[in-house]
Amino acid sequence: xxxxxxxxxxxxxxxxxxxxxxxxxxxxxxxxxxxxxxxxxxxxxxxxxxxxxxxxxxxxxxxxxxxxxxxxxxxxxxxxxxxxxxxxxxxxxxxxxxxxxxxxxxxxxxxxxxxxxxxxxxxxxxxxxxxxxxxxxxxxxxxxxxxxxxxxxxxxxxxxxxxxxxxxxxxxxxxxxxxxxxxxxxxxxxxxxxxxxxxxxxxxxxxxxxxxxxxxxxxxxxxxxxxxxxxxxxxxxxxxxxxxxxxxxxxxxxxxxxx
Amino acid sequence: xxxxxxxxxxxxxxxxxxxxxxxxxxxxxxxxxxxxxxxxxxxxxxxxxxxxxxxxxxxxxxxxxxxxxxxxxxxxxxxxxxxxxxxxxxxxxxxxxxxxxxxxxxxxxxxxxxxxxxxxxxxxxxxxxxxxxx
Numbered sequence: 001x002x003x004x005x006x007x008x009x010x011x012x013x014x015x016x017x018x019x020x021x022x023x024x025x026x027x028x029x030x031x032x033x034x035x036x037x038x039x040x041x042x043x044x045x046x047x048x049x050x051x052x053x054x055x056x057x058x059x060x061x062x063x064x065x066x067x068x069x070x071x072x073x074x075x076x077x078x079x080x081x082x083x084x085x086x087x088x089x090x091x092x093x094x095x096x097x098x099x100x101x102x103x104x105x106x107x108x109x110x111x112x113x114x115x116x117x118x119x120x121x122x123x124x125x126x127x128x129x130x131x132x133x134x135x136x137x138x139x140x141x142x143x144x145x146x147x148x149x150x151x152x153x154x155x156x157x158x159x160x161x162x163x164x165x166x167x168x169x170x171x172x173x174x175x176x177x178x179x180x181x182x183x184x185x186x187x188x189x190x191x192x193x194x195x196x197x198x199x200x201x202x203x204x205x206x207x208x209x210x211x212x213x214x215x216x217x218x219x220x221x222x223x224x225x226x227x228x229x230x231x232x233x234x235x236x237x238x239x240x241x242x243x244x245x246x247x248x249x250x251x252x253x254x255x256x257x258x259x
Numbered sequence: 260x261x262x263x264x265x266x267x268x269x270x271x272x273x274x275x276x277x278x279x280x281x282x283x284x285x286x287x288x289x290x291x292x293x294x295x296x297x298x299x300x301x302x303x304x305x306x307x308x309x310x311x312x313x314x315x316x317x318x319x320x321x322x323x324x325x326x327x328x329x330x331x332x333x334x335x336x337x338x339x340x341x342x343x344x345x346x347x348x349x350x351x352x353x354x355x356x357x358x359x360x361x362x363x364x365x366x367x368x369x370x371x372x373x374x375x376x377x378x379x380x381x382x383x384x385x386x387x388x389x390x391x392x393x
Contacts, residue, residue: 078328080325095325095328125322125325127322157315157343158300161295161297163295208298209298214291216286216289251341251342252339252340253339253340254322254340254341256318256321256325258321
C-alpha cells in the first residue's frame with residue numbers, strides 16, 4: 001500500500017511539480033528575454049530622444065545589437081537620420097555606425113545627452129538623391145539669380161551628365177574669358193560628363209568630357225577648367241559626430257559618401 | 260636660295276595650319292549632339308571587369324543598408340534605386356552569388372563569382388567592402 005502510494009506520488013505529484021518548474025522556468029526565460037528586448041528598445045528610444053535635442057531632421061531611427069554573450073554590452077549602434085539638412089542641403093539619409101560602443105548611460109538618462117566614451121570602429125555614410133541635387137540646383141539658381149534656358153542633370157554611374165544652355169552673361173567674367181573662344185551668339189550650350197572626388201570633406205569635380213557650342217573641349221582646357229571650379233562644395237561636420245569623408249561613388253539614384 | 264627658303268617656310272606654315280584645322284575639325288565633329296554621352300567604360304580583361312562589378316555591387320549593398328538599416332536579402336532588391344542592372348559574371352555568364360550571414364540582415368555579406376577557377380583563382384569575392392582573391 002505504502003509502495004503503491006509512493007508510486008502514486010511519484011507518477012502523479014512529480015509531473016505536477018515538473019510542470020510547475022517548467023512553467024516557472026519558461027516565465028523566467030520569457031521575462032528575461034522581454035526585459036532584454038525592453039531594455040534594448042528603451043536604449044534605442046532614449047538615444048533617439050537625446051539626439052532629437054541636437055540633431056534637427058525629419059526622422060531619427062536607432063538600432064542597437066548586443067553580442068551573443070550574457071554581458072549585455074552593445075555590439076553595434078546604428079543611427080539613421082532622414083532628410084538631415086547639412087549646410088542647408090537636405091541630405092536624404094545619413095547613418096552613423098559604431099562597433100562595440102560604450103555609452104555613458106548616466107549622462108544619457110540624467111542630461112538627455114548622447115556620450116559615447118569608446119568604440120572600436122566608426123563609420124559615417126551619406127546618400128544624396130538625384131532629386132535632391134536637382135531641387136538644390138533650382139533653389140541655388142533662384143537665390144543667385146542665375147538664368148538658364150536648359151539645365152538637365154542625370155546620374156549615369158560613374159558620371160553625372162549635364163546638358164545646358166545658358167546666356168554668356170550668367171558666367172563670371174574671369175571664367176567667361178577662359179571659354180569665350182567657344183562662345184556662339186552670346187550663349188553657352190553643351191554637355192558635360194563629370195566624375196566626383198572627395199578629399200578631406202571637400203567635393204571636387206573631374207570633367208571627363210565637355211562639349212561647348214559644338215566643340216569638344218581638349219584635355220588642357222579641361223585641366224584648367226578643373227583647377228578653376230574646384231572644390232565645388234565643402235561638407236561641414238555634423239555635430240556631435242567627427243568624421244572626414246574620403247570616398248564618394250555615384251549610384252543610379254544617389255551620391256554615396258563615406259568616411 | 261632665298262626663294263627656296265621661302266618655299267620651305269610656306270610649306271611648314273601650310274602643314275601647321277592644316278594640322279590645326281584638322282584638329283579643330285575633329286573637335287567640332289566630336290562635339291555634335293550625337294556625342295552627348297559619357298565616355299565608355301572599357302576593361303582590358305574579364306578579371307578587371309569582374310573586380311569592377313563586385314565593387315559596384317558592394318557599394319550598392321552598402322548604400323541599401325544606409326536606407327533600410329539592413330542588407331538586402333537578394334541582389335535584385337538593389338534595382339532600380341542603387342543599380343540600373345545587376346549583370347552576370349562575364350566568364351560564366353551566370354549571376355553572381357550573394358550570401359548573407361548573421362541575423363536581422365545586419366551581419367556580413369559576401370558577393371562571389373560562381374566559378375573562381377575561370378579566373379585561375381581558388382577564391383574571388385568581396386566581403387563587407389573588401390576584395391579577396393587568391
